Amino acid sequence: MKEYQTGQIRNIALVSHNGAGKTSLVERILFKTGAITRMGAVVNGTAHMDFEEEEVHRNSSIATAIAPVEWKGVKLNLLDTPGFLDFIGEVNSAMKVADSAAVLVEAVSGVEVGTEAVWAAAEAYGRPRVLVVNKMDRENVRVRRVKESIANNLSGHFVDLQLPIGEGPAFKGVVDLLHMEARVGEKGDKAPIPADMQSAAEDARAALVEAAAEGDDALIEKFLEGEELTGAEVARGLKLATLNGVVTPILYCAGETGVGVDALLDAFVDLLPAPNEVGGFTATDARGESATYEVSDASPLAVFIFKSREDNFGKTSYLRVFGGTLASDSRIWDGARNAEVRVGTLQIASGKETSPIGKLHAGDIGTVVKLGDVGTNDTLGDRGKVLTIAPIVQPDPLASVAIHPATQADTAKLSQSLNRLVAEDLTLHWSTEPSTHETILSGMGQAHLDIAVHKALSKFGVNMRTTTPRVPYRETITKSADADYTHKKQTGGAGQYARVALRVEPVEESRGFEFASEIFGGAVSAPFVSATEKGCRQALEGGVLAGYPVVGVRTVIYDGKMHPVDSKEIAFQTAGREGFKEAVRKAGPMLLEPIYEVTVTVPADNMGDILGDMNTRRARVLGMDQEGHKSIVRAEVPLAEMQSYAADLRSMTQGRGLFSMKFLQYGRVPGHLQDELVAKLRKERETEGEAE
């Protein structure tokens, strides 16, 4: 592919609820622009943007793919994102590098939960957008209904850029209100406006002109004085109004059949901003000072890595040049890692196909392989002027599984492959939970985690099984108690002797463990006091109830006894450990569980069900809000009750509910549940012991 100057580029994120037709639309565009000679289809796994093995298998996108196409001399970098909410991370990274978004709405279903989620993402990134009503050819399309759905569920000032000619199977094309002409058929041929639509078109045109005038103060003045705006003024005003988010134009098409797609591409070129039209990019320099730079070849070099993808051939880094130009076979500085990086051949990726390019100008998107340690979110640039662009903001994980490698060989490769998985996907996290000894993988939902596990096998050859993670309980005490413990051992030669008298007292759980000595007169020498403390600390790792870490305990040693020959550090360690356990047993030990702050957003009709369900989860509801047609519930809920919430919420709301959760604090397991839970957890420990 040839080089394009900044002004000749449009970076557009295609976003929507799953299945609104983004990938099929891109397929059509690739075909229309001659980038491919045969149309593939999502349904049989041949779409060019759905090339990942899992995408072919599922007939649906799970990762962002890029389609660079040329239309009217302008390069459109179309970012085809996944719509399924488990992959919202891919939408966020696409938003980071796009200058605008095209939000697709399915003509029959209208606005869905995923539409609202991507709308919110576009809003969070401040991206100007157009709304595309897609699949206009489907049975039962009612334009009036879909427009109502848009007006009721999305915030914005929507204005028709086009009027559809026919709806459902009768959809033939669109009336372009900017140029007042019809565009019909698969090729978008220009034609006169149908006679029966003439007056509707004039009314819609008037509304469009008024909206365009809002884009610019000079225009609104002229408009209010009753003067006619020229065609060029309307176009300019509309572009500005769209850019500033004052207006969101609505377009209509059937991506799969191609009807309306020519006019859509024209609008992308004419209405959506080039990279240098969005007010620059913000970066911090080596001293931490933040400034805004123009997206221009003349600006300091700033290349942002927004995606990394690994396969058997190595790592591909997806990058966008924000400032300066990036050339093939050059050297560049990675500020995040303080290291020089050799850039090999730059590539333009179209789905999985790549073609080499000598140079990328400011604003353009490309890929490069084998960038070493360079990771997503790194900014590359000049060593002499290190700039850092803020990382992509990603949501907290919503679901977790415990990972169990299938064989010894898998165990050996486990952490390395988990590291590779999370490097590719910043909404995926892994850690080992010390209290349960489990390896935990967390992500945005069950499907997200399933795919990650599958990827580990198909890409890295690591086989793992998953289970519901154990809840990382903790143990604490509720009152003070004493123990006077003597450790005595007399076997053959040298014996062991230690006596300690100690007291445990409850303190705030956040204070963890504290140890003090009130020994007077040398009943226990200083080294043996330390040994006692060491013994207590050993006992903290596995509490007396069910072996979970003990927190919120202050321990005081206040008496004891030494033996001139048999007292040794090891003896005091044992006495400390056993004495501590004995005291804790008498101190009203109790289980603590992690509590999360949960926010649930559902259609107002579902509010009652959600609250009723929360009751069964031992939740403490903190507040309820109404936002348009949505109800928002905030509650504190024990993690133990949230393990399958994603699936449960989906079935309670027919997929129209959203939630987020964040760790808040540890809280006491209610008294009436303690005994049963302790018995259950002990049993788990036993079977775990047998398994090992």
Ligand SMILES: Nc1nc2c(ncn2[C@@H]2O[C@H](COP(=O)(O)OP(=O)(O)O)[C@@H](O)[C@H]2O)c(=O)[nH]1
């Ligand atoms: N009738 C009709 N079906 C479409 C159209 N575009 C896509 N589809 C179908 O809708 C389904 C989802 O399409 P896809 O492109 O994967 O949607 P995405 O999830 O937004 O990428 C597939 O079965 C497509 O064949 C269209 O314009 N008209």
Ligand SMILES: [Mg+2]
């Ligand atoms: Mg798709």
